[in-house]
Amino acid sequence: MRHHSHFNIGGFLLYPHRFHLHDSPQHSWGIRPFIHNYFLAKSLDKVRLGGSLAFITTRYTMDSKDTDVREYLAARADLLGAVRLPDNAFKANANTEVVSDILFLQKRDTPADEIPDWIHTEENTDGFIINSYFLNHPEMVLGTPSSESTQYGRQDYTVVPVPDVGLATQLQKAMEFIRGTYQKAVPAEPDKSTPADTLPADDSVKNYSFTLVDGEVYYRENSMMKKAELNATAENRVKGMIKLRDCVQKLIALQMDESIPDSAIKAGQAELNQLYDAYTHKYGLINSRANRLAFERDSSYYLLCSLEILDEDGRLERKADMFTKRTIKQHKTITSVDTASEALVVSIGERAKVDLPFMSQLTGKSESELIRELQGVIYKDPTNNIWQTADEYLSGNVRKKLRQAQKAMSTDPAYKINVKALKAAQPKDLDASEIEVRLGATWIDKSYIQQFMYETLNTPAYLRNRITVNYSAFTAEWSIANKNAAPYNDVAAYTTYGTDRANAYKILEDSLNLRDVRIYDTVEDADGKEKRVLNAKQTTLAQQKQQALKDAFKDWIFKEPERRQTLVHHYNETMNNTRPREYDGSHIVFSGINPEIKLQPHQFNAIAHVLYGGNTLLAHEVGGWEDVRDDCRRYGEQTSGLMP
Numbered sequence: 001m002r003h004h005s006h007f008n009i010g011g012f013l014l015y016p017h018r019f020h021l022h023d024s025p026q027h028s029w030g031i032r033p034f035i036h037n038y039f040l041a042k043s044l045d046k047v048r049l050g051g052s053l054a055f056i057t058t059r060y061t062m063d064s065k066d067t068d069v070r071e072y073l074a075a076r077a078d079l080l081g082a083v084r085l086p087d088n089a090f091k092a093n094a095n096t097e098v099v100s101d102i103l104f105l106q107k108r109d110t111p112a113d114e115i116p117d118w119i120h121t122e123e124n125t126d127g128f129i130i131n132s133y134f135l136n137h138p139e140m141v142l143g144t145p146s147s148e149s150t151q152y153g154r155q156d157y158t159v160v161p162v163p164d165v166g167l168a169t170q171l172q173k174a175m176e177f178i179r180g181t182y183q184k185a186v187p188a189e190p191d192k193s194t195p196a197d198t199l200p201a202d203d204s205v206k207n208y209s210f211t212l213v214d215g216e217v218y219y220r221e222n223s224m225m226k227k228a229e230l231n232a233t234a235e236n237r238v239k240g241m242i243k244l245r246d247c248v249q250k251l252i253a254l255q256m257d258e259s260i261p262d263s264a265i266k267a268g269q270a271e272l273n274q275l276y277d278a279y280t281h282k283y284g285l286i287n288s289r290a291n292r293l294a295f296e297r298d299s300s301y302y303l304l305c306s307l308e309i310l311d312e313d314g315r316l317e318r319k320a321d322m323f324t325k326r327t328i329k330q331h332k333t334i335t336s337v338d339t340a341s342e343a344l345v346v347s348i349g350e351r352a353k354v355d356l357p358f359m360s361q362l363t364g365k366s367e368s369e370l371i372r373e374l375q376g377v378i379y380k381d382p383t384n385n386i387w388q389t390a391d392e393y394l395s396g397n398v399r400k401k402l403r404q405a406q407k408a409m410s411t412d413p414a415y416k417i418n419v420k421a422l423k424a425a426q427p428k429d430l431d432a433s434e435i436e437v438r439l440g441a442t443w444i445d446k447s448y449i450q451q452f453m454y455e456t457l458n459t460p461a462y463l464r465n466r467i468t469v470n471y472s473a474f475t476a477e478w479s480i481a482n483k484n485a486a487p488y489n490d491v492a493a494y495t496t497y498g499t500d501r502a503n504a505y506k507i508l509e510d511s512l513n514l515r516d517v518r519i520y521d522t523v524e525d526a527d528g529k530e531k532r533v534l535n536a537k538q539t540t541l542a543q544q545k546q547q548a549l550k551d552a553f554k555d556w557i558f559k560e561p562e563r564r565q566t567l568v569h570h571y572n573e574t575m576n577n578t579r580p581r582e583y584d585g586s587h588i589v590f591s592g593i594n595p596e597i598k599l600q601p602h603q604f605n606a607i608a609h610v611l612y613g614g615n616t617l618l619a620h621e622v623g624g625w626e627d628v629r630d631d632c633r634r635y636g637e638q639t640s641g642l643m644p
Contacts, residue, residue, distance in 0.1 A: 040069070044076060047107045048223070052080070052180060059084065059099040062131035063121060063157075070119045077105035079118050081178035083171065084134055086143035086161035091474050099159045104178050128157035140177065142170040197227035208299045210238055217242075219297065230294070237294040240279045241286070245300045247272050248307070248322070255328035265326060273323055276307065285316060321596070329595045337362045340373035344389075345587040352611065354378050354387040379418050382408035392612070393418075394425040395581035399573055402426065425579050429572045432558045437567075439511040439553050440478065443574055444567065446471045448557070449512065453480075456552050457492045457504050467505060469512075478512035480505050497549045501535075502542045507549055517542040583608040 040055055047053050055061075061069060062082065073079075083102045091097055118133040126147055134141055143159035162170070205211045205220045210228065212218070217238050218225040230238060251268040254260045283291060286304050295301045311317045321327050334350075337343050343359035351358060356367045363370065371378070371387075379393040380386070382404055393401070405418040437444065450469040453459060459467055466482045483505035486493040490503075498504035501519045510517050519538035522530050558564040585608030586601070599607075610616045 041072060044073065044105065044107065049107055049109050052104065052106045053077070055101075055103045055105070057101055057103060059101055059157075061103070062101055062118070062133065063129055065121060065129060067119050067121075071115070073105065074116050074119055075108075075111050077107050078112075079116065079133070080104040080106055080180040082118075082133055082137075082140060083174045083178075084141040084143075084159060086159045086167070087148075088161050088474050089167060099157070104180070106180055124157075126157070130157065137177070140174055142167065142174060199225045201225050206299055208297065210242055210295070210298050212239065212242060234294040237283050237291055240275075240283065241291070241295045241298070241301075241304060244272075244275050244279060244286075244304055244307075245298070247275055248303060249300070251322065252328060255326055256330065258330045258332055269323055273319075276319070276323070285310075287314070327594050327596075329590060329593045331589070334362070336364075339363070340365065340370045341377070343370065344374060344377065348389065349587045349589045354389060356387060375417065376421070379421065380415075382412075382415055382418070390421070391582055391584060394421055395579050397577050398422055398425045398427070398579045399577040427572075427576050427579060430568070430576055432564050432568050435568065435571055437554070437557050439508070439550055440514045442471070442476060443571060444557075446478075448563070448567070449478075452553055452556050453505070453508060456549075456556065457486075457490075457497060457508075459486075460490075478509060480509045480512075483509060497545050497552070499538065499542050499545060501538050502545075504545070504549065507542060507546050511546055511549060517546050581613070583612065585609075585611075 040057060040061070043055070044053060064070075081104050085100050085102065087097045087099050089100060117136070118131060120132045121129050122132055122135055124130045124135060124145065126145070128147070130145075141159060143161050146158055146160045147155045148158045161167070199213065199218065201207075201220050201223050202211065202225065205225065207220055207222060210217055210219050211225065213225070217228040217230060217235055219228045228235070228238065247268070251265070251272055254265055254268050280286070285291070285308055287308055287310060292301070295304075307320045307322065309317045309320055334346050337346060340359070340363060343362045344354065346362060347353065347355045347359050356370060359365075359370055360367050365373075377390055378387050379390060381388055381393060402419065402422040405415050405422055409415040409419050439449075446469045453467075453469060454464060463482075463485055466485050468481045470479045470481060471477070472479075484503065486503060486505060488494060488500075492498075493504045494500055496504070498507055499519075502517055507517050517539065519535045519542055520532040521535045523533050524530055557567070583605045585604030585606070588604060588607060588611075590599075606616075606618055610618070
């Protein structure tokens with residue numbers, strides 16, 4: 001999680017549902033919390049000095065009366081801040097209601113001399129033990145502190161979510177109070193316990209790579225470089241490939257730099273040819289088994305392998321194009337264009353947005369001139385005053401956008417063009433015959449389900465205040481209160497739409513939650529232990545009643561004209577309101593791509609979808625991988641060593 005400009009969080013993020021966030025206070029040092037606190041401590045140990053770490057943890061890490069864990073953490077890290085989440089924060093993905101905290105820690109260089117206040121706990125006004133930090137910083141509690149009855153039969157502390165306020169909005173505001181200063185990593189000085197053949201890592205050396213230090217071969221792994229244990233022949237092979245690798249990377253850098261003349265590229269290619277010929281004359285192909293065994297651990301080994309195009313028998317067919325051609329498309333800085341349309345293409349390609357000041361620099365035109373010339377191509381979003389391209393603005397929830405534009409037009413006539421374009425982008429309204437409704441559809445208000453229940457099951461008037469339909473938006477679960485209150489002589493509940501083992505109200509509840517009705521019997525096995533066994537006959541009968549109830553609902557839902565009109569309008573507004581965005585990637589410039597590779601229009605558009613869509617799946621048909629593989633092999637032969 002990274003938000004505040006003063007603070008970059010690195011390290012490990014612990015997912016709460018993996019550590020059972022339902023531990024009670026009396027079990028705060030049970031096996032599950034012990035494991036959780038163990039991983040918390042071990043994760044902190046892995047962070048470099050000055051590094052930052054974010055934890056999601058149960059509230060008992062902060063609220064436990066036992067301060068051992070907090071003292072351990074405080075001795076090794078500073079608390080930059082903490083956020084207490086409401087009890088429903090993980091209901092959707094972990095199916096648990098529990099108060100949890102996000103702790104932001106920064107590892108110390110030296111142990112703390114003083115015990116900070118956040119080690120301690122105090123009683124709040126309701127008598128619950130709470131960490132001093134949250135009592136002193138109530139703005140970091142994203143909800144209202146309250147109490148609830150627990151499974152242990154007593155009252156316990158909880159945090160109730162604030163109604164009508166999104167958790168993301170609250171969290172963003174709370175993050176403004178997290179303060180920290182980024183500290184650059186400083187290589188550790190070797191101490192007496194450090195082997196003599198080990199050195200602190202050089203930042204200029206890529207991780208998992210060989211390098212030369214005073215003529216000796218070292219291998220970098222994470223923060224340390226260790227002298228490689230090689231025989232004389234293998235050491236000479238590695239030294240030769242280090243020179244080849246560095247030459248290849250230098251040539252790649254030269255091709256990327258638009259200021260480098262062709263003569264410098266030619267010189268780099270000549271050097272690469274000379275090094276390659278000398279190396280292979282002495283040690284054979286880079287792809288050979290001996291060279292692979294010597295250099296395979298280097299992260300650039302397969303880059304070097306791609307310098308050789310081999311035939312089916314593994315013999316050299318030819319050198320890769322990098323030896324003789326430019327294999328990387330340079331980035332060319334565009335400093336001026338003639339038209340507003342060209343400026344828009346450059347802005348989207350280089351800035352990934354409509355950047356009017358940048359476009360004004362390119363054209364020499366004022367922003368108002370650009371807006372006038374691009375009318376109908378770009379639109380100003382009235383909710384944030386940001387200019388967007390037509391494909392972005394005229395997509396998504398266009399019904400909501402139309403209402404926003406109409407409201408903005410009432411005070412600013414400039415939004416008339418938005419309203420006109422959005423009206424044309426509205427999805428076609430569906431009528432009742434085109435809308436399929438099933439029991440359990442969450443867009444239908446519970447009052448309609450309750451009305452259907454009362455009318456279809458002839459619920460007695462004296463029970464209508466007791467047998468009620470409820471829906472929880474947090475759990476997406478339907479429930480029917482007092483579903484067993486109907487008398488056994490109720491024909492509709494126990495015969496027409498139910499059975500003596502599952503009445504119609506129970507079947508309706510299962511149907512609303514998209515569950516098949518199942519009837520079980522409890523029997524004893526040979527050892528006298530009870531177990532549940534499916535009653536096939538009763539289950540079949542109950543499922544027949546369930547289907548009858550579903551059919552009755554389909555006949556009922558659109559039967560009454562006023563109800564039909566209301567539901568159809570609601571469906572079109574809430575469900576039939578989205579226009580998919582059509583992504584256009586023709587403006588994207590791929591600096592660094594092999595110029596021999598020509599992407600197809602659909603590939604450009606797919607890349608635009610990845611860049612701007614937020615979430616994208618690029619899928620292919622079953623059996624299509626062979627074509628993809630063949631394309632990759634063909635392109636690999638054209639690449640310069642950039643593709644192994």
